[in-house]
Structure formats: C-alpha cells, structure tokens
Amino acid sequence: MARFHKLCDGFGLETSEIDLAQPLDGAGFREIAGAFFAGQVLALRGQKLTPGLFHAFARRFGPPEPHVIDQFHHPEIADILILSNVKKDGQPIGLADAGTYFHSDYSYLDVPARATMLYSVQAPKRGGQTVFANQYAAYDDLSAAMKKTVEPLVALHHYGNRDDLDEHSRTVASLLTEEQESRMQWVRHRIARPHPVTGRRALYAVSGSSFGIEGMPEDEALSLLDELKRHATQEKYQYRLSYGVGDVALWDNASLLHSATLTDPDDPRTLWRITVKESGPAPPH
Ligand SMILES: [Fe+2]
Numbered sequence: 001m002a003r004f005h006k007l008c009d010g011f012g013l014e015t016s017e018i019d020l021a022q023p024l025d026g027a028g029f030r031e032i033a034g035a036f037f038a039g040q041v042l043a044l045r046g047q048k049l050t051p052g053l054f055h056a057f058a059r060r061f062g063p064p065e066p067h068v069i070d071q072f073h074h075p076e077i078a079d080i081l082i083l084s085n086v087k088k089d090g091q092p093i094g095l096a097d098a099g100t101y102f103h104s105d106y107s108y109l110d111v112p113a114r115a116t117m118l119y120s121v122q123a124p125k126r127g128g129q130t131v132f133a134n135q136y137a138a139y140d141d142l143s144a145a146m147k148k149t150v151e152p153l154v155a156l157h158h159y160g161n162r163d164d165l166d167e168h169s170r171t172v173a174s175l176l177t178e179e180q181e182s183r184m185q186w187v188r189h190r191i192a193r194p195h196p197v198t199g200r201r202a203l204y205a206v207s208g209s210s211f212g213i214e215g216m217p218e219d220e221a222l223s224l225l226d227e228l229k230r231h232a233t234q235e236k237y238q239y240r241l242s243y244g245v246g247d248v249a250l251w252d253n254a255s256l257l258h259s260a261t262l263t264d265p266d267d268p269r270t271l272w273r274i275t276v277k278e279s280g281p282a283p284p285h
Helices: 026-039 051-059 135-140 144-150 178-182 218-232
Strands: 013-015 041-044 081-084 113-122 130-134 154-157 187-190 192-194 201-203 210-213 238-241 248-252 256-260 270-277
Touching (some): 026 041, 187 192, 210 218
Antiparallel strands (some): 130 256
C-alpha cells in the first residue's frame, strides 16, 4: 500500500511511492482510483514514462479523447496532446497558454472529461502551476435558497471562455480553425451536477464554457452564472499544484474547476496531456 499525503486541508493527495512503469494489477489500480476520487487531484511524483506507458495508464480510467486542436498531437500516440512553450526551428512544438482561466475540461462536449492527466516532461524554473477550485465545497456552501434556485437549472455550454472572447488575448480559449469550430455544438449540463461516479453534487463548469441557462433571459442567466463563478472560484476553495520533472497529475473534472497559470515564454515547459471521457464503465472508487 502506498502512503498518500494531503496536498492541502481541503482536497488533493500525492505520493512518491507508486511507479507507473511497473505492471499495475487490479488491486494497485483500485488503490489509485480510490485516491483519485477521494482526493479529486492526485499527484504521482517522479515517474519515468514512455508515451505508451502513459497512454496505457490513462486508459484504465476511461476512453481517451484527443483534443479538438489536432496540430500538436504526439507523433507516436495521437491521444497525447503536447502542451509547450518551446519552439524548434521557429515553430512551436506544442500548444502554449492553454486553459489559463477557470474551466472544466470538455464541458463543451455532451460526454465531458472524467479525468485529465498531465505528465511533466520539462518543468519551468518559475510558474507553470495548475490552480484547482473545489466545486464540491463550493456547492455545499451555497445557501439553502441558492441550492433550491440552481437545482433544476441546466446551463448551455459551448467551446470558449465566457469572460474573454478577445482572440488576441493570452487568456482566450485556444483558437480553433474554421473546420474545428464547425465540429463544436451547444450542449446542456446541469449546474448542480451529481458526480457521475460518486453521486455527490458539485457546481459544474460555472466558469469557462457556460454561456447561458436554458429557458432564462440572457442577461439574467449571465448575472447568475457570474455570481456562481465569483463564489466558486474564491481563494478558500483553491489549491495551486506545482510540477517537478516526471510528475504525473490527474484531476477529477466533475468536481473541480482548474486554470493553468501563464509562464514566461522563455522559460521552457513541456507537458503531455491525455484526457479521458466519462463514457465507459466507472473505475473503482
Ligand atoms: Fe483544462
């Protein structure tokens, strides 16, 4: 049994006692999946992975779904998206400045992301953390009246960042080509969404892809979503995760918002990312 340590008082677990390069049997996986759903963010420090090993681990959690931005897929395994600020021969080797606003991954898809996993290949000297906000706690702390208000509400989601539609900004959602844009549709998700594995209610994607509420006038919907976002992203719900080289971090998108932090473009940082969807059997918890 590996020892897991808390990342902070509220949520998050880490361990240095699991080696993902070794075969992972059913009991070993149950231990990791249990820590993942209990901790919401799980850091498995000091790994040494090939693309194949990383991919095989990710697939235990659900079916990987390549990102709509397909310019930076790993040449060996397309399910791996390369996040990087490094340039080779003047050309970027990965997607830079991705997701630098609070959002939940793939909340703009009908079947959203169960888990996002990052493998840190090259860590910057400064910055490059991921900030998480606990949406179980944010939901629990709503007043009884607000819980009643949001209970029946369904938000309308689309690819993008509701609070930054300026294509030249570094905090806009990564830009899509016309063809990629044409594949995106409006989808519906409950605001007080029961977690598909644990059943516990969490506020879901009130920042990021939510642009409206079904059956509600636009200005009223936006003002409610903005109020919920202000509540849900307060400092008291946050934890800031730092990465060393070799660290794997995975997080539960159904119970968290997260935001990347901007890094110095001259301070090299590269991560591999795999996102798995909520379809497929639920992992043990
Ligand atoms: Fe993200």
